Amino acid sequence: MKKDELFCTPLQKQFEFDAGVASVFDDMAMRSIPYYTESLKLCADFVLQAIIRDTCVYDLGCSTGNFLLELASRLNGAQNSEPNNNANGVRLIGIDSSKAMIERASLKANTYGKNIDFICDDFLSLNIQNASAVIANYTMQFVRPMQRSALVEKIFAGLCDGGVFVMSEKMASCDKVLDKQMIARYYLYKKEQGYSQNEITTKREALENVLIPYSLQENYQMLQNAGFQSVEVLFKWVNFGTLIARKA
Numbered sequence: 083m084k085k086d087e088l089f090c091t092p093l094q095k096q097f098e099f100d101a102g103v104a105s106v107f108d109d110m111a112m113r114s115i116p117y118y119t120e121s122l123k124l125c126a127d128f129v130l131q132a133i134i135r136d137t138c139v140y141d142l143g144c145s146t147g148n149f150l151l152e153l154a155s156r157l158n159g160a161q162n163s164e165p166n167n168n169a170n171g172v173r174l175i176g177i178d179s180s181k182a183m184i185e186r187a188s189l190k191a192n193t194y195g196k197n198i199d200f201i202c203d204d205f206l207s208l209n210i211q212n213a214s215a216v217i218a219n220y221t222m223q224f225v226r227p228m229q230r231s232a233l234v235e236k237i238f239a240g241l242c243d244g245g246v247f248v249m250s251e252k253m254a255s256c257d258k259v260l261d262k263q264m265i266a267r268y269y270l271y272k273k274e275q276g277y278s279q280n281e282i283t284t285k286r287e288a289l290e291n292v293l294i295p296y297s298l299q300e301n302y303q304m305l306q307n308a309g310f311q312s313v314e315v316l317f318k319w320v321n322f323g324t325l326i327a328r329k330a
Contacts, residue, residue: 140210238308
């Protein structure tokens with residue numbers, strides 16, 4: 083796994099999921115997102131319980147495919163005779179607008195012999211249908227606020243009854259003092275993972291106006307406004323959290 087050293091020197095542009103980020107993404111995710119591996123497994127636990135035969139599972143902003151690879155390995159290890167299907171005819175679909183991410187995800191799936199359909203496309207224009215689960219792990223925070231609610235409404239409409247939407251996000255706090263303290267604790271976490279103060283500062287500047295976090299309350303409200311009446315917190319560490327919303 084290639085080490086993330088992208089922010090050792092100042093970037094000449096805003097942050098984007100280009101080939102450079104794709105090449106170090108797995109290391110970046112594990113060192114930048116608290117409990118990254120554990121939260122993926124937790125999401126898979128609950129998605130598995132929601133899966134309905136002959137439906138789809140969508141991963142929006144799938145990056146290098148880590149979640150769907152984890153989920154595929156849980157589906158009894160069985161392979162369906164039809165292409166891109168797993169046990170119980172479940173179709174796993176990963177969407178990402180970064181060609182470099184999709185190429186790496188596809189390579190992983192082929193290497194591990196997993197039936198996952200990775201597609202390079204803009205998930206904002208994706209037609210979501212017949213879904214028993216939709217995943218957005220640290221994805222919604224990069225969607226412009228004016229488009230975010232419409233996307234969640236589309237996800238709700240595309241889910242089958244009983245289906246779930248699982249969303250992991252970096253979140254802000256409504257309390258300015260606590261928000262500042264949470265950010266400081268997160269930066270300490272990054273230092274504990276080996277990032278220098280210069281790397282932390284450079285990445286923060288690159289992400290300015292690119293990553294726009296909502297508070298936990300704002301995310302709750304957005305999900306409920308879209309039609310989800312059952313919303314719970316699956317995991318939270320300081321300013322990182324995972325929500326699950328079920329379509330009744």
